[in-house]
Amino acid sequence: MDYDLVIIGAGPGGYVAAIRAGQTGLKTAVIEKTKVGGMCLNWGCIPTKALLESAKRLQAVKDAATFGVDGIEKKQLSFNWEKAVNRVDRIVKRLTKGVEFLLKKNGVKLITGKAAINADKSVSVENMLLSTKNIIIGTGSKPTKLAASIPADVLVEVEGLLNLKELPGNVVVLGNGPHAVELAQFFKLVDSKVMLVSQEETLIPDADPFISAYAEKMLKKSKVDVLMSAAIKRYENGELLLEVESGETEAKVEKTVKKVACDKLINASVRTAVVPESAVSLEMENGFLRVDDYLRTSEADIYAVGDVNGRSIFAHAASAQGLYVVNRINGIHQDSLFDVNRFPINIYTYPEIAQVGLTETQVSELNTGYKVSEFPLSANGKALTEGATEGLVRMLSDRKYGEVLGVQIIAPHATDMIAEASLIMQMEGTVHDVAQTVHAHPTISEVFMEAGFDAFDQAIHK
Secondary structure, three states: OOEEEEEEEEOOHHHHHHHHHHHHOOOOOEEEEOOOHHHHHHHHHHHHHHHHHHHHHHHHHHOOHHOOOOOHHHHHOOOOOHHHHHHHHHHHHHHHHHHHHHHHHHOEEEOOOOOEEOOOOEEEEEEEEEEEEEEEEOOOOEEEOOOOOOOOOOOOOOHHHOOOOOOOOEEEOOOOOHHHHHHHHHHHHOOOEEEEEOOOOOOOOOHHHHHHHHHHHHHOOOOOEEEOOHHHHHHOOOOOEEEEEEEEOOOOOOEEEEEEOEEEEOOOOOEEEOOEEEOOOOOOOOOOOOOOOOEOOOOOOOOEOHHHOOOOOOHHEEEEEHHHHHHHHHHOOOOOOOHHHHHHEEEEEOEEEEEEEOHHHHHHHHOOOOOEEEHHHOHHHHHHHHHOOOOOEEEEEEOOOOEEEEEEEEOOOOOHHHHHHHHHHHHHOOOOHHHHHHOOOOOOOOHHHHHHHHHOOOOOOO
């Protein structure tokens, strides 16, 4: 069979690229070895956010008395894990069926099986041979397998989270980054005892240091134990033995051993690419497929999108990359490089955290003057009415021209609010544009206007 494009992996990078390719008239096939939607739709983004929403509802009920709601006995409240998982299943099934419908609607051939790239750059799958002009690899990534031996009934990989029969009493989440932070807070919100163990020194490496520090502080405030620069030595008698860096001398790094009760260990550790079998040599870099700024691999006409290339772990970035590659194949924007800095980092905690653009570290390295302007939710009328005053908007701008270079938000629905900041940056907007944009009152979004005014020391309500 001859195709214009064969896509390996039907996650948010692959299936979005496939739909767009079909819309543009490219004869397209997409190959998926497990389930349409990939990790994000079936086990990652959607399921974990649905579980977090259930946990947030529990917390809202606990806080209801503050809003004048009487008659709730906190001792009678409990989290029904089975019902929450059933709700997740319904959402996932609806979305996967929707994706399958859209693929079919746009003439995309969906093939279930394990793909292999041949030496002539054809693709083999399920006793079929597909010849193609272009290949997109969108096979994603997975947490690295642990070096320490952990019993199978204790270790929980991402795909196994929804298979838990009940909520564990003592949970250890291994890893750093948004997914690890979200899981740690989820288990705490549903009343498990939680420890987050990071092998790195930074909780959220790609985020602005302000955001990473806030996330660590937030977890500790909610009584999640956080251990940084720690490693698992072994598991025995219901406990994890952890080796923790406790200091440094001139001779060596000092380490101590800590024992932690652990019913379940959630593996959200550093991820590495899932790469399809290939007779064509594809170059790797730091555990991911190496791509250039056009998302091309080391082989002509083979592209890699999504977290398989290590550029971003987020589904929306994968989808944007998929669309970008289809445009290139169709001869659109051939000289336009893919800019990952314009894509938000979203963390669905309580409150939510979001960021887009450059971090303060990156801005300071530009060796140009910049301004940090802020406005807190505690001075926002809508936030006060909702009882959600923890957070702020933080804007980084060029001091000479006022161009917005980066935005960080801590607020309920920050992951939605960040879209305004993304648009500002896409249009190369300035703090003056932000300040002059009328925001409805009362809304949380007014903090943008205030931060715009604050950039030239004229915040209205500060």
